[in-house]
Amino acid sequence: MSFTVPDIPYAFDALEPHIDARTMEIHHDKHHAAYVNMLNGAVEAAGDACTGKSVEELICDLDAVPDAQRGAVRNHGGGHFNHSLFWSIMAADGGSPGGELAAAIDAVFGSLDGLKEALHKAGMTRFGSGWAWLCSDGGKLSTCSTANQDNPLMGPAHGGHDCGAPILGVDVWEHAYYLRYQNLRGDYLNAFFNVINWDEVGRRYGETL
Numbered sequence: 115m116s117f118t119v120p121d122i123p124y125a126f127d128a129l130e131p132h133i134d135a136r137t138m139e140i141h142h143d144k145h146h147a148a149y150v151n152m153l154n155g156a157v158e159a160a161g162d163a164c165t166g167k168s169v170e171e172l173i174c175d176l177d178a179v180p181d182a183q184r185g186a187v188r189n190h191g192g193g194h195f196n197h198s199l200f201w202s203i204m205a206a207d208g209g210s211p212g213g214e215l216a217a218a219i220d221a222v223f224g225s226l227d228g229l230k231e232a233l234h235k236a237g238m239t240r241f242g243s244g245w246a247w248l249c250s251d252g253g254k255l256s257t258c259s260t261a262n263q264d265n266p267l268m269g270p271a272h273g274g275h276d277c278g279a280p281i282l283g284v285d286v287w288e289h290a291y292y293l294r295y296q297n298l299r300g301d302y303l304n305a306f307f308n309v310i311n312w313d314e315v316g317r318r319y320g321e322t323l
């Protein structure tokens with residue numbers, strides 16, 4: 115019943131030159147694997163309160179996690195959930211937003227460029243390590259950021275927000291970009307926009323309607 119690291123649905127070098135193969139390999143095989151290992155340890159220690167729950171169920175109801183394991187489940191459960199989402203919403207040739215998602219982006223941000231500007235700002239203004247998000251609350255889009263491995267779904271009491279579900283996230287920890295971009299987080303964010311899997315983001319958007 116323990117959690118496992120999902121395979122990335124493309125090769126480590128598929129996102130070159132925007133995200134380099136070495137970064138993808140270390141990020142998935144080392145960083146994500148460490149979150150999963152630590153999450154499994156915390157869930158085992160927590161016992162019945164956490165056994166059998168999905169990672170989404172765990173991070174959406176951190177109050178149900180025993181005090182002694184709540185911090186570990188927040189950090190490593192968040193890490194597992196966030197990275198699983200991250201791999202899925204990237205692709206070598208991600209296309210462009212379609213259908214209801216495209217209309218929703220235009221309604222809130224004016225254009226796809228407007229969304230990119232908002233997401234770029236969310237990533238750049240997150241001090242230290244964290245994530246920038248595009249969220250849908252029943253179809254209403256917004257951008258935000260969270261610290262560390264927090265996720266909007268954790269809710270305001272645990273570092274999240276009251277803004278619905280994340281449908282797109284970009285990791286702004288230095289481990290996500292330092293090999294290729296060093297201190298230039300903004301260049302990494304600009305490159306990320308070239309590898310967004312808009313079909314998957316649109317599918318996730320559809321689930322929130």
Ligand code: MN
Nearest residue numbers: 145285287290
């Ligand atoms: Mn990461």
